[in-house]
Amino acid sequence: MKFTTLENPDITESYNILTKGLAKRALIILVGYSRVYYEGRAKSRLDWGDRTIMIKKDGSFLIHQHHNLEPVNWQPPKSKFTAEINDGKILLKGSRRNPPESLIVEISKTYMASYFVGEDTKSLELVGYEADMGDLIFNNPKIIEEGFRPTSREYSVESGFIDIMGKDINGNLVILELKSRRAGVNAVKQLERYIKHFEDHQKIVRGILVAPSLTDEAMELLEEKKLEFISLEPPTELKDQQVLTLKDFGV
Amino acid sequence: MKFTTLENPDITESYNILTKGLAKRALIILVGYSRVYYEGRAKSRLDWGDRTIMIKKDGSFLIHQHHNLEPVNWQPPKSKFTAEINDGKILLKGSRRNPPESLIVEISKTYMASYFVGEDTKSLELVGYEADMGDLIFNNPKIIEEGFRPTSREYSVESGFIDIMGKDINGNLVILELKSRRAGVNAVKQLERYIKHFEDHQKIVRGILVAPSLTDEAMELLEEKKLEFISLEPPTELKDQQVLTLKDFGV
DNA sequence: GCATGCATTTCGTAC
DNA sequence: GTACGAAGTGCATGC
Numbered sequence: 001m002k003f004t005t006l007e008n009p010d011i012t013e014s015y016n017i018l019t020k021g022l023a024k025r026a027l028i029i030l031v032g033y034s035r036v037y038y039e040g041r042a043k044s045r046l047d048w049g050d051r052t053i054m055i056k057k058d059g060s061f062l063i064h065q066h067h068n069l070e071p072v073n074w075q076p077p078k079s080k081f082t083a084e085i086n087d088g089k090i091l092l093k094g095s096r097r098n099p100p101e102s103l104i105v106e107i108s109k110t111y112m113a114s115y116f117v118g119e120d121t122k123s124l125e126l127v128g129y130e131a132d133m134g135d136l137i138f139n140n141p142k143i144i145e146e147g148f149r150p151t152s153r154e155y156s157v158e159s160g161f162i163d164i165m166g167k168d169i170n171g172n173l174v175i176l177e178l179k180s181r182r183a184g185v186n187a188v189k190q191l192e193r194y195i196k197h198f199e200d201h202q203k204i205v206r207g208i209l210v211a212p213s214l215t216d217e218a219m220e221l222l223e224e225k226k227l228e229f230i231s232l233e234p235p236t237e238l239k240d241q242q243v244l245t246l247k248d249f250g251v
Numbered sequence: 252m253k254f255t256t257l258e259n260p261d262i263t264e265s266y267n268i269l270t271k272g273l274a275k276r277a278l279i280i281l282v283g284y285s286r287v288y289y290e291g292r293a294k295s296r297l298d299w300g301d302r303t304i305m306i307k308k309d310g311s312f313l314i315h316q317h318h319n320l321e322p323v324n325w326q327p328p329k330s331k332f333t334a335e336i337n338d339g340k341i342l343l344k345g346s347r348r349n350p351p352e353s354l355i356v357e358i359s360k361t362y363m364a365s366y367f368v369g370e371d372t373k374s375l376e377l378v379g380y381e382a383d384m385g386d387l388i389f390n391n392p393k394i395i396e397e398g399f400r401p402t403s404r405e406y407s408v409e410s411g412f413i414d415i416m417g418k419d420i421n422g423n424l425v426i427l428e429l430k431s432r433r434a435g436v437n438a439v440k441q442l443e444r445y446i447k448h449f450e451d452h453q454k455i456v457r458g459i460l461v462a463p464s465l466t467d468e469a470m471e472l473l474e475e476k477k478l479e480f481i482s483l484e485p486p487t488e489l490k491d492q493q494v495l496t497l498k499d500f501g502v
Numbered sequence: 503g504c505a506t507g508c509a510t511t512t513c514g515t516a517c
Numbered sequence: 518g519t520a521c522g523a524a525g526t527g528c529a530t531g532c
Contacts, residue, residue, distance in 0.1 A: 003282070005258040007258075027282075031278075031367055038525075042378070042524095043377075043378045044375055044376060044378065044525080045375075045378075045412065047373040050367070050369030056317050056318060056319075064305070066308050066371055067308065068307075068513080069322075069327055069328060069512065070512060070526090071320075073375070076527075077319060077527095098503095111254050111367060112367075114282075118300075119300065120302065120316050126293060126294070127294045127295065160298075182530095184530060186529090215530080291510065295510080324510085327510090327512075350510085432523090435514090435515065437514095468516085506530085507528105507531105508528085508529085511528105512523105513524085513526105514524105515520100515522090516522105517521100
């Protein structure tokens with residue numbers, strides 16, 4: 001990771017970090033004394049105080065106070081930025097066209113200024129009630145098909161986690177991708193990526209998407225890729241809340 | 252502002268920043284290579300990648316990737332934290348009781364680690380469609396009362412911005428607080444704070460809360476404080492979108 | 503592009 | 518505390 005951090009920089013140094021970071025489309029983090037103006041969908045002002053300012057490489061623009069999860073002011077991804085020094089202060093403006101709105105930060109002191117060019121190709125695996133579906137299948141494998149025998153759960157491969165793997169009655173490898181809601185094309189693509197990890201073994205690998213329903217596009221892609229679909233509703237009863245421990249996560 | 256920043260710290264140094272920051276209830280910012288586990292209302296895993304981690308003094312816990320406005324994982328304010336070093340990595344856990352949930356970050360490399368003890372007493376002034384109400388009143392002052400003459404708009408005082416100030420037919424100072432929605436006790440308290448700024452001038456200062464309606468509690472407090480209420484619906488038609496310039500904000 | 507619906511929604515406010 | 522509704526909602530998905 002390429003990065004630059006300055007501690008207690010003066011305004012000019014921070015401005016340089018800012019403009020370099022913007023040019024490199026880096027992640028920019030500034031901590032400083034600022035006030036904020038917003039006008040667009042609504043209108044707001046925030047008087048002078050210590051704030052944390054973050055600009056992401058996709059153009060997301062966040063201003064955080066020292067409380068609350070949510071940023072006090074923000075601008076969505078793909079925002080365009082301009083920065084200038086005026087009267088010894090940084091004027092940083094992020095705006096977009098549709099809807100027309102602008103967020104302006106005036107920064108008079110900076111405690112920290114940094115930018116980062118990082119690597120992060122992973123995407124979040126969110127497994128809401130898929131875990132319940134997984135339990136159901138593990139306890140009643142025949143709801144998938146007669147003779148299905150699950151062997152592993154949440155198997156980690158490069159492109160993510162395979163929900164359930166197992167063997168069918170003929171000994172073929174079966175990969176299940178579970179979705180607790182109507183599945184779209186992304187679910188099919190994900191299943192396909194998982195299967196690719198085992199293709200070089202030259203064996204038959206079946207991919208089955210398990211979800212309450214499929215979108216038409218997903219069904220089309222599924223047939224094209226010769227994958228299968230099984231309709232299954234996630235169980236609705238709530239499980240007892242369990243105490244969490246580190247080993248639950250396999251850490 | 253008191254702060255400490257380390258560039259490219261090793262795990263032990265970052266761990267020290269983290270524990271010191273937690274002890275001081277400071278704002279903590281870490282940038283590092285990490286993976287993330289969450290389990291609670293839902294369940295998720297995020298494999299290794301460069302992330303930004305922020306812990307606020309109110310216990311808000313945010314993990315940001317380099318894209319999207321929203322954090323990829325988070326934990327709400329008042330979360331409790333534990334940190335340890337295990338196998339050369341930082342294990343940082345934030346959790347809460349109700350609902351029971353935990354967010355665990357495993358950090359193997361850190362590019363930047365810092366904490367800040369900052370000052371920020373200001374709160375956001377959000378003036379959604381109050382601006383439209385303000386326009387309406389400025390253009391038709393008699394909807395407030397016969398003889399009302401507005402003199403200033405968004406006047407800045409220590410405790411915020413006074414929406415509209417003016418004089419009544421007898422020359423008394425009038426302070427208007429506008430709310431575009433049903434107003435609660437906070438609106439009354441705010442109006443009262445504004446009035447206090449002018450009390451030492453020994454003149455009569457009238458405070459009028461202008462909103463579509465009031466809660467019962469607000470009405471009670473209003474009468475107790477001898478303030479007034481005028482019912483006014485905010486205009487619903489949309490204004491033409493205007494090009495924003497810095498001077499629109501008075502910068 | 504716009505419309506619809508979900509979210510670990512968050513956040514405030516009334517109860 | 519819980520319940521209800523709004524949000525500059527954001528975000529994915531379908532159209």
